[in-house]
Amino acid sequence: MKILVIEDNPVNMKLITSILKKFGYEVYQAEEAESGIAIAKKELPSLIFMDIQLPKMDGLEATKLLKSDEGTRNIKIVALTAFAMKDDKERALQAGCDGYISKPIRYKELLDKINSLFKESNESSHGSDE
Ligand code: MN
Numbered sequence: 504m505k506i507l508v509i510e511d512n513p514v515n516m517k518l519i520t521s522i523l524k525k526f527g528y529e530v531y532q533a534e535e536a537e538s539g540i541a542i543a544k545k546e547l548p549s550l551i552f553m554d555i556q557l558p559k560m561d562g563l564e565a566t567k568l569l570k571s572d573e574g575t576r577n578i579k580i581v582a583l584t585a586f587a588m589k590d591d592k593e594r595a596l597q598a599g600c601d602g603y604i605s606k607p608i609r610y611k612e613l614l615d616k617i618n619s620l621f622k623e624s625n626e627s628s629h630g631s632d633e
Contacts, residue, residue, distance in 0.1 A: 504529065504548075504549045505528070505530075505531065505546055505547070505548035505549055506529070506530055506550045506551070507531040507532075507533065507539060507542055507543055507546065507548040507550070507552070508520060508523070508530060508531070508533070508551075508552045509533045509534075509535070509536060509551060509562065509565065510532075510534070510552065510557075511534050515554070515606065515608060516532060518608055522610045522614070526614060531546055535557055535558055535559060535560070536557050536559065536560035536562065536565035537560060539551070539565060540565055540568060540569060543575050544572075544574060547574075547575070548578060549578065549621075550578065550580075550581065550617065551569070551578055551579070553565060553580050553583060553600065554582075554583045555584050555585070555588075555591050555594075555595060556585065562582060563582075564598075566580050566582070566595070566598040566599050567598050567599060570598075570599035579602075579620050579621075581600065581602045581603060581604060581616055581620070582598075582600040582602070582603035583603070583608070584605050584606065586605050586607065592605075601620060602616055602619075
């Protein structure tokens, strides 16, 4: 399963990537929204971990673009929000994110989020995922 990580903080990027690779996911990386969107369109990952605070275009704007594009709207997006930023979480869901996790990143929370999203997807009657 392909997962794209859009994150401008190199420490977080390295941490998330190492966790995902350890558990067998095929990881793509982008440090900003514009290149992330290009990768999303080309590779069509199943999931994107989207940092909210990015240089230039932010993660919310990028999410809205991906969710309004027929080619990418079915990609699940999990926002990476700053700790204790309650506004960020609400804004992430309003922008169309399928969920969020708070920094600092904990590997169990990351994996639990993936599992719950794709379990829900399988049990959903909407069948919108691929
Ligand atoms: Mn950031």
